[in-house]
Amino acid sequence: MGIIVVEVCDGNLMNRVDLENLLESEYPEVAVMDNECLSFCGLCAVRPYAIVNGTRIFGATAEECIKKIKHRIELELAMYEL
Numbered sequence: 001m002g003i004i005v006v007e008v009c010d011g012n013l014m015n016r017v018d019l020e021n022l023l024e025s026e027y028p029e030v031a032v033m034d035n036e037c038l039s040f041c042g043l044c045a046v047r048p049y050a051i052v053n054g055t056r057i058f059g060a061t062a063e064e065c066i067k068k069i070k071h072r073i074e075l076e077l078a079m080y081e082l
Contacts, residue, residue: 004030004076006069007051009037011044017062019050019069027073029080052076 006023008014020032043049048065049058052072059065 003080004053004073005051006030006032006073008032008034009044009049010034011037012050013044013048013062014050014065017066019066022066023069023073026070027077029077030073 004027006019008019015034020034023030023032047058047060048062049056050065050069051057052069053076055072057065057068057072059068
């Protein structure tokens with residue numbers, strides 16, 4: 001289990017992307033978790049999103065969301081370097 005947890009709802013557009021392989025191979029500190037529901041009803045169908053260590057990350061597209069997720073991961077990792 002990583003020190004950074006990325007949660008994705010099964011009903012969200014981000015579930016179509018293989019985030020687990022994409023992120024965990026690039027960042028060994030990351031654990032991607034698929035959840036049945038993250039309790040943001042309606043949001044799943046509207047915008048790609050994920051939760052990174054409790055912070056919701058949104059994007060207009062899956063690609064934009066992945067870029068923002070990676071940025072948040074980098075910020076989280078920087079906190080551990082101090």
